[in-house]
Amino acid sequence: xxxxxxxxxxxxxxxxxxxxxxxxxxxxxxxxxxxxxxxxxxxxxxxxxxxxxxxxxxxxxxxxxxxxxxxxxxxxxxxxxxxxxxxxxxxxxxxxxxx
Numbered sequence: 001x002x003x004x005x006x007x008x009x010x011x012x013x014x015x016x017x018x019x020x021x022x023x024x025x026x027x028x029x030x031x032x033x034x035x036x037x038x039x040x041x042x043x044x045x046x047x048x049x050x051x052x053x054x055x056x057x058x059x060x061x062x063x064x065x066x067x068x069x070x071x072x073x074x075x076x077x078x079x080x081x082x083x084x085x086x087x088x089x090x091x092x093x094x095x096x097x098x099x
Contacts, residue, residue, distance in 0.1 A: 024076060028083030035084070042084045048077055 001009075035042060055073045056066035086092045 021076065021079075025079060025083055028080050029087040031080070032084035032087040036088060042081050042088070042090075051077065 032042065034040075035044075052070055052073055056070055059066040059069035082092050
């Protein structure tokens, strides 16, 4: 493979990752509605810890450094919690601009 071909494949993977993040986010309203009906708070420390433990174990199984995987999933969880709050009509802090 040429460098351009490898980069093109990485770009396709990046596009897949974005689509998967969007799909993950699409569940926020459903989760918010279910949590609200059950009287569960948006932030669920136990669930967050369970998710982080699971993805870190998966990272290790794939021979990836679990620390950055944990950071990525902390961001994904935060994004989902913000979307849940928005779905419930709660005030959501402004989006942080990354430069």
